[in-house]
Amino acid sequence: MGKKIKKENLKKLFEDISKEYKVIAPVKREDDYVLMEVKDFSQVALDYPTTVLPPKKFLLPYKDTIFAFDGGEFKETIPEEKIAFFGLHLCDVNAIGRLDLVFWNDPYYRARRDKMLVVGISCKPSESCFCKSTGANVLTNACDLYLKAEGDSYVGFSMTEKGRKLLSQLYFGPETVEEREVRVEYEEKIPLDIYKIGKRILEDYNNPIWEETAKKCLACTNCTLVCPLCYCYDVIDETFVVPNEGQRVRCWDSCLLLSFARVAGGHNFRKDLKARYRNVYTHKFKTFVDEFGVPSCVGCGRCVTFCPADIDLRENLSKLGGV
């Protein structure tokens, strides 16, 4: 059941949330949209394609201190910040839901997540979108409050207690809207049978697409950086003047990098780019599905948009599926 809110009242909702949270929202920056801290509602882009970086930027920051050491002792550095996302598309909301599956017992992720508010908003799917194929086009309880555009107003749907509290505020109208399931519907450019294709990856391990794509791929890692569900990381100790004073940080890594599967002594289990490129797919559509029942892909299309070599993940997947 939803409740209507007029577009001009979104400012009140935003300001209400701002009182309690540091608000992260999509903002126009030159030709792109980015997720960043917003203090004034007028900066928020309500109608936007996709942000360059996904919400993982705030949940698993690029460089995240996990321990400080001072004379040797390891001291936890648990984040205290209360973050609210204002205006995430369903793909990004569901990416958070899927990150929850991996990082629920991670104290740093969990501290941020427990204190977090997620407000989702309607989107207009673009050519590169394929959230339907990945099952990420449906509203789930990873979202506290979802704002569905309807004419020049919105309908708010609450999925959690935090969302219900906001929905009970006066800037939401009294009239209710019945809707059993909220989902994004559209025609996908390349519809995919993701689960079937995922199974094919190990069965058809030497499919020529890996060799072909490796010839085009620059191993620049753009696709894994912008992916809302590429979460692999490296851990580095940073020191100041004396070696045992400093911090342990984890930072984004990429399985496309040559050093990723290298072991002590120099042997590299994925020396060829072909093997590394295939690994992105294996993890997303086979390993993660085996582990958690869903792919670690929400079809946001960022990897398609930001590939400098014009590689389209969907085309590769559809070739793998024999479609």
Add this chain to the structure above:
Amino acid sequence: MENIYKPFKSKILKVTEQTYDTKVFRLEVKDFKYMPGQFVELSIPGIGEAPISITSSPHEEGYIDLCVRRIGNVTNALHRMKAGDYVWIRGPYGVGFPFETIKGRDIVYVAGGIGMAPLRSSLNYVLHNRKDFGKVTVLYGARTPADLLFKEEFDRWAKECNFLVTVDSDKLPDGKPSGWKGNIGVVTTLFAKLNYPIKDAIGIVCGPPVMYKFVIQEFKKAGMPESSIYVSLERHMKCGVGKCQHCQINNRYCCLDGPVFNYAEVKQLPESI
């Protein structure tokens, strides 16, 4: 909430020089339960963290031994440390050798180089519980006589099991003669010296990546089914808890599902061996 990444402080009780590049570090631990084949994450603040297999046997209490070759940042820093210094560890992690399956069976261990470290844990555990197991053979190969680890235990092992050693070359790493009188050749040449059938035994392999397929060929030639072969695999397990993805082998994690794998299962996995 429990911090799964937080290491605890552990005192270095003893450092034993094994070879020119390998030392054994004895670390103090309390109530630390583990099985042979498992590993720990070892931290030196400011240097980093590295996965290291445990080389002592669970029947030894109050400490664990780590056999460490000087090869990266953490291991080089560790080699500069001495008894009385402190390191930080967390673990144990991973799945070790399946003793519920191995119990009562003959065992053939094949170790190459530093691969002896995790196998020694299993071997000493088996020899400590000798009556629970059948015939035990160890085939151990190293590059040169100067690379052989745990030489002080050779006599005991030779008494308690069928222990065979070989070196790839009898010259020392600097090219000088060593006076070695034993076997020369890669570890697989030792299979010819086995004077009893091993087809019903459990085969256990750990060594450099190149070694596995040749050893497995020998096991299969001897009639051993693939499901009787266990391999301890090497990967860089950075987090130890199935998150960082560095040790992923297709849809398995070396840190959670391994490092000890059954060969019949792992051979389906490309890139595993």
